[in-house]
Amino acid sequence: MGTLYNIATYIMSFFLWLSQGFSKKMKLFIQGRQQTLSILKDKIKPTDQTLWFHCASLGEFEQGFPIMEAIKKESPNYKIVVSFFSPSGYEIKKNTPVADAVVYLPMDTRASARKFVELVHPTTAFFVKYEFWPNYLFQLKKQGVHTLLVSGVFRENQVFFKSYGGFMRKALACFNHIFVQNKSSEVLLTEIGATRVSVSGDTRFDRVSQQIEQNNSLEFMDTFKGDSLCVVCGSTWPEDEAVLLPFINTSKNIKFIVAPHKMEVGKIDSFQKKLKHLNVRYTELETKGKALSEASVLIVDTIGLLTKIYSYADVAYVGGAMGTEGLHNILEPATFGAPVVIGKNYAEFPEAERLQSLAGLFSIKNAKECSEILSKLTSNEDFRAKAGMIAGHFVDSNTGATAMVLEYFKNLESTT
Secondary structure (H helix, E strand, C coil): CHHHHHHHHHHHHHHHHHHCCCCHHHHHHHHHHCCHHHHHHHHCCCCCEEEEEEECCHHHHHHHHHHHHHHHHHCCCEEEEEEECCHHHHHHHCCCCCCCEEEECCCCCHHHHHHHHHHHCEEEEEEECCCCCHHHHHHHHHCCCEEEEEEECCCCCCHHHCCCCHHHHHHHCCCCEEEECCHHHHHHHHHCCCCCEEECCCHHHHHHHHHCCCCCCCHHHHHHHCCCEEEEEEEECHHHHHHHHHHHHHCCCEEEEEEECCCCHHHHHHHHHHCCCCEEEHHHHHHHHHHCCCCCEEECCCCCCHHHHHHHCCEEEECCCCCCCCCCCCHHHHCCCCCEEECCCCCCCHHHHHHHHCCCEEECCCHHHHHHHHHHHHHCHHHHHHHHHHHHHHHHCCCCHHHHHHHHHHHHHHCC
């Protein structure tokens, strides 16, 4: 199986290289990896003490960030290397001050894994949530690097739990310890013989709970919202916007923020043309500032503001689950006590399932259901307040995963 995996990796690498001529994202994916080794040679010296965090994309970085931040504060002698698989993570966080080097992870070949691990030479490696790259895991074990999985989630349909999953189970066994988000993941791992497993919860709860302590004020939001009720629609895709549109167009005396996940001018133009209320884009504020307080819809066509904008939300719609792109972070609005509405495809997001069972989150299948729940949340103050209180408490009561991982790391340091 290992031989087949390595052959498949080389074949996939070739086709990915070919695809860069047809996709801007794939061009970043390929060309960014060509810089990885030179960045490491420049930023990481052979005498440095290093820690390696691997994150698939931006969401996994947010999960790993509380651990990175805590280690940086308590053990500043370490240099932190962060690797990404996806351009959407790397391009946004390539200059994050928490890391000493941020790179793309080279493809999972034996040669790339050996060279990468030698250059980074971490004392401990942290894989966040998922991304189980066998050659990297085998190489880390070979070089005696203590390797942890944090905020892991496992489901019975994954290859580890299939009769033909022996190769991936061997890779999984390379982890010295696995921190999982829920009990069901622990049970699945125990059934295949894993013993070094702890239920820690999700470090994203720690990440978002810190946000409420920050200064989240935004002058343009104060002007836009005023005393009105505000519905923040974050990380939306066209499928989300389609179900939101009827409610937005028929609503009165409600302010709407729409923050698309992708800043594609053509799609934003198309959405704007369908709006019946006065609307303005964030990038137009300097030229249309006078209209901001009068507008009913503000389209946030830039990145980096959504987390603070959620602090102004009376109700939040979080995108990604109406289509197949994957649900975005529901915890960001929940921490501010905003009830959350999402689409229908969220089966792989345990935090959404849990919050729904508590009645702090509501899932919709179509525009009619979307209008019904948003109408109830915006018109019934008691219902909205109760759902929001549940959402806020949900975040508060699930913090602590970072502390558990950090305690493990401290004990590890003391024994090495």
